[in-house]
Amino acid sequence: MGTSKSATLAAPEHSTEHIRRLAAGTLMPGFSGIAVPVWILDAYDAGLAAVCLYGTNVASPVQLRDLCAGLRAHSPHTLIAVDEEGGDVTRLHYLTGSPQPGNAVLGRLDDVTLTATSAATIGQELASLGINLNLAPDADVNSEADNPVIGVRSFGAEPDLVARHTAAWIRGLEDSGVASCAKHFPGHGSTTSDSHHELPRVSADAATLEARELVPFRALVEAKGATVMTSHILVDALDPENPATFSSRILQGLLREELGFDGVILTDALDMAGASADTGVPEAAVRALQAGADLLCVGSDTGPELYEQTLAAITEAVAEGRLSLERLADAAARVAGLSARFPAAGAAEIHQATPRGISSKPGRPALDSAEADATLDAGRIREAFEVSAAAENWLAREEPVAIVQVDTGANFAVGQVPWGPAAATDAVVGEGEVPDGAKVAVVGRGLDGDHPLWTVFSRLRAEGHAVIAVECGWPRGGADIVTYGASLGVSQALCGLLLGSH
Template identity: 80%
Template sequence: MDTIQSSATEVTTRPADPDRLRRMAAGTLMPGFTGIAVPVWILDAYDAGLAAVCLYGTNVASPVQLRELCAGLRSHAPNSLIAVDEEGGDVTRLHYRTGSNQPGNAVLGRLDDVELTAASASAIGHELAGLGINLNLAPDADVNSAADNPVIGVRSFGAEPDLVARHTAAWIRGLEDAGVASCAKHFPGHGDTTTDSHLSLPKVTADAATLDVRELAPFRALVAAGGATVMTSHILVEALDSDHPATFSSRILQDLLRGRMGFEGVIITDALDMAGASAQTGVPEAAVRALMAGADLLCLGSDTTPALFEQTLAAITRAVQAGRLPLERLADAAARTATLAGRFPAASAAEIQEAAVRGQGGLKETELLDGERIAEAFEVSPAAEKWLAREEPVAIVQVETGANFAVGHVPWGPAAATRAIVSEGEVPDGARVAVVGRGLDAEHPLWTTFARLRAEGHAVIAVECGLPRGGADIVTYGASLAVSQALTSLLLGGGSAS
């Protein structure tokens, strides 16, 4: 903390000329970019003081390509932050083309072994470190207190605050011991929402006492664990600030998080291109408001353009020049972010390439858990137990189901783990059938398929690759590749899932 304050003081004693302001402003920004190669404007921005970039699934085409991309970034900006949103489980960027080799938070919470959670985070951390990535926008520390939450769900360790708190602390420990900064999210808690902040501004109406014992418990665990960063949420928490979403609330970021809770690390915004942040103002103004409220590193979003980046830089510098944004606040944000990069030094371009040659680092294919241990987290009904004990041949029908913006278009379910998937019309006579989907509410099309197959005389079970919503015979609490392999093995009677 002393280093941060002294750096900020040193910066603010110098004249605030436009070039220095732009460089300082760039030191608070974390854009994404489109494509599988680093664009020239990102390299130019690094030369002009850019703090960080964030990689997304659309930046990944193959393991070799990703290593080359990261090595190129590290070659140009050896001491900067390269971030990624690698939660493991359903939300994965490294394994966007295949699905994650980690089970995910909901499964880990069900198993409730904090050392296992730390080991899962450590495995992710070593993958990231091997690629030169030194900031992971994880873990999700939300308490999933709304059963029909459309964007958190299996990303949470569960609905019980103490469980989420202890696993959040374990996940942070495992990741940071591997040399990668963590980012607990989404402060002050996105779990009690029924709308998605990618699409609109959710509101949390719980009273302050409930928030304190429920939503804030995992973030107190973050502070106690010394976690490096925290991510804000674009939600309106009426009991804490009825006028400003958390990302733009000094009451929440400064008075609560820094003041009463004692957090000393870096405050990172959720992506400012989300509707909950910028639908009314645009990204540049949202960036200014976030800095004013107390945020330090501004995530601009996956499809940042050079024009948007320049507009955001200009908006920040104008805000300082106009007296809206104190120079001291901007300097503090830039200094905190620079200190974070120094605290978590990354592998160099040469080290990334050496590790690739040796077959170490980055995109490991090994699983942390065997399928039987993952399957211990599944809910299996008595009807499913009887179905599993039958001797007829097995057919698996997967009913395609969209995912939220956080998950994206990642392979999921048995279709990610095996070729032994058939369409409804291809089910052989006499086969028993597992019909697989996710988000199985009463209107889900899976139930129509389920009813038709049962009417044809098949023994049928319904499988939910998510949280229980009622009616499913097997609930897996996730749809990552690791979970899907365990599910496929269970359905096929312990045989190969490939």
């Protein structure tokens, strides 16, 4: 199937065959569907470095295990990556929600041992599937409350807190045998737009960046984290012309030379508008390599045509002298070194493993599921909640409880994962189903002034109900309870509080 490895490796150093193999050694595509497509297997035979799994690749625990085992059987020594941050961003638990609390809850508890344990639990689960690269932790300092893409993915708004938990998360994950990827360098936390849809701009001056955005990434270097992910943002004080992913000033000058990072530089997905809306993915790949990136995340639905176009663009750039062969070879060698540093379990071990936290049970998990958070019990998670005096009074009232969850969209990073009380209990009702005399918790996330939750809240209060508003995201003001996350583990803890089973 495809070109044999021995024939390709024997190709002369400057041959097109050799250059294409080096180029393939820098690419990490995704793919559509729940089975490994033939074109991915052919690409592996021709030198493909890695593949990234997404939520749409997951249909069941057994299917996921078989998918990973199939990839490992065909290519035992390459990288299988996934975005498993814990909390709201999960791929392994895309169908139910993550049992882990997520970064914002961990940051509020501010216990680095708990953070490392949460990361280790995730790492053990990934390793049992043969996944050896996790695109986490998020090391952004969420200094902008209205940030549409970071929010509860961050450990917090205070740089030193984010730094110590970033380092702890990296240690916990990598001690489990899975490579980490701190993101989104040089810092996406102060943006008010989402790089999935446009190119955000950071206008903070150099002193602010040094004191805020760069602090967690210095901690990453000190912790010897394996990889860093670039962000598709313009940072005026560092390079006003090129987004970070395409900036040699940022990737080489700042990250490599000033901060001393010697690991693999990995791009955020190149199919995002902030990276390729103007140029297309193939040219974005060339620009990222030129700037100093080593491993290129192509995107979730790459497909054979786009993969070939990207491979051809890199090969042509070397032939034209736009991209040096030395730079390409360095990138491919760094990626190969990462694979060697984090070897994965073989296909046989994967088939025998029972990943922690992945439930084979159909349907919604029970509120008191034994497969809930392996790191924190519900009581400890609730210590991270903000509960107002009005909410305390509501909790003390004797009326029966009704929970109304208002539909709220999520950013692309989170996707369509079950969230909030609706993911954790059957006790959620529609607005029109609230019984007379019930006290009501109205639940949403991203509760800005225009959120539809407030209309539901006002109507229920006008009907005479005692009503509180619950924010399952980063606080933006006005909510009576703030949970700092909407994962299954956090939502179970919230339901215990609201329903009085705590």
